[in-house]
Amino acid sequence: MSLPPWPAPSGPLEGFVPLENARLFYRDVGQGRPVVVLHGGPDFDHTYLLPDMDRLARSCRLIYYDQRGRGRSADGVRPEDVSLRSDVADLESLRAHFRLESAALLGHSWGALLAMEYALRHPQRLSHLILLNTAPASHGDYLLFRRELPGRRTAADLEKLGSRPADPRYQQGDPDAVAEYYRSHFRATLRQPEHLERLVQSLRSSFTREGVLKARAIEERLMEDTWLSATYDLLPRLQHLRVPTLLVHGEHDFIPLECAAHVAEAIPGARLTVLRGCGHFAYMEAPEEFRRAIADFFAADDF
Numbered sequence: 001m002s003l004p005p006w007p008a009p010s011g012p013l014e015g016f017v018p019l020e021n022a023r024l025f026y027r028d029v030g031q032g033r034p035v036v037v038l039h040g041g042p043d044f045d046h047t048y049l050l051p052d053m054d055r056l057a058r059s060c061r062l063i064y065y066d067q068r069g070r071g072r073s074a075d076g077v078r079p080e081d082v083s084l085r086s087d088v089a090d091l092e093s094l095r096a097h098f099r100l101e102s103a104a105l106l107g108h109s110w111g112a113l114l115a116m117e118y119a120l121r122h123p124q125r126l127s128h129l130i131l132l133n134t135a136p137a138s139h140g141d142y143l144l145f146r147r148e149l150p151g152r153r154t155a156a157d158l159e160k161l162g163s164r165p166a167d168p169r170y171q172q173g174d175p176d177a178v179a180e181y182y183r184s185h186f187r188a189t190l191r192q193p194e195h196l197e198r199l200v201q202s203l204r205s206s207f208t209r210e211g212v213l214k215a216r217a218i219e220e221r222l223m224e225d226t227w228l229s230a231t232y233d234l235l236p237r238l239q240h241l242r243v244p245t246l247l248v249h250g251e252h253d254f255i256p257l258e259c260a261a262h263v264a265e266a267i268p269g270a271r272l273t274v275l276r277g278c279g280h281f282a283y284m285e286a287p288e289e290f291r292r293a294i295a296d297f298f299a300a301d302d303f
Helices: 052-058 084-097 110-121 139-152 155-162 175-186 193-205 209-225 258-264 287-302
Strands: 013-019 021-031 034-039 061-063 103-108 126-132 247-251 269-276
Touching: 013 084, 021 084, 034 084, 034 110, 034 209, 052 061, 052 287, 084 110, 084 209, 110 126, 126 269, 139 258, 155 175, 175 193, 175 209, 247 258, 247 287, 258 269, 258 287, 269 287
Parallel strands: 034 061, 034 103, 103 126, 126 247, 247 269
Antiparallel strands: 013 021, 021 061
16 A cells, blocks of 8 residues: 655755664655756755756755765765765655655766766656766776866866875865865866856865764765776666666757767666757756756656
8 A cells, every 4th residue: 555645845854864773864855746956966965956956946856965975965975885885875864754655866977976886776666867967887988087077187187186185184074175176176167167166165065074074974885886997887687677767968058968878878768858058057057948848758758
């Protein structure tokens, strides 16, 4: 027997999903089709997506959450307790907590990779899959990303990023030093300086020394589970996925368009939309185009 749907709020509702050895912080806003939003990083939390992503709450119910060990889901979590397997299991626990028979998943960057991993394990729980500025889905595409990235950066940013290992403030998780690192890191993909500053300030607002160091250790573990493994490759498995899928990528994304194209080619019937004039944060850089792409995707599938 199916459970009744969780009551949808009229305004933002925040709380925690209790799990073994952890609590997942969530933010629930909007009405209508449920869409679970997966943040990127993987060392970030959901707050950098706000307020821009909330535009979708005009027609959808958005359920954001901070992944285990990150943001407001960090208390009591040890980095060694976090893995790709635990992240997928947490997402399934979140779905069950909200009593969703199925939901759309919207993953940004690393969150898109996590969404694909979940989709391959629980396809019956998905109504739609939205991969926004997707991270590479294979070790080979990750190497492609790393090869092309230096050519997209200025000499000044390359120098700053190269000096990071010698900067004790960065190594100790100093929030201002980490924010400055991300300013140099993302400058290559954000075309408008005001967008870069908005993003950096949003990230900086949630940084603490302890949180940065814990999230950084978790990121290293998740990279070992995925891109750093020479055998990691979701593409052959994605060929068997039967879920309506939309990929949205930025024309100037610092993750090569080929990475998104390989995913779109692998998933039967997947659509790839390239937004002009924007980079890795399409929801912020081209908000109306992004919202329209999502609305058209849902409308076409509902027809």
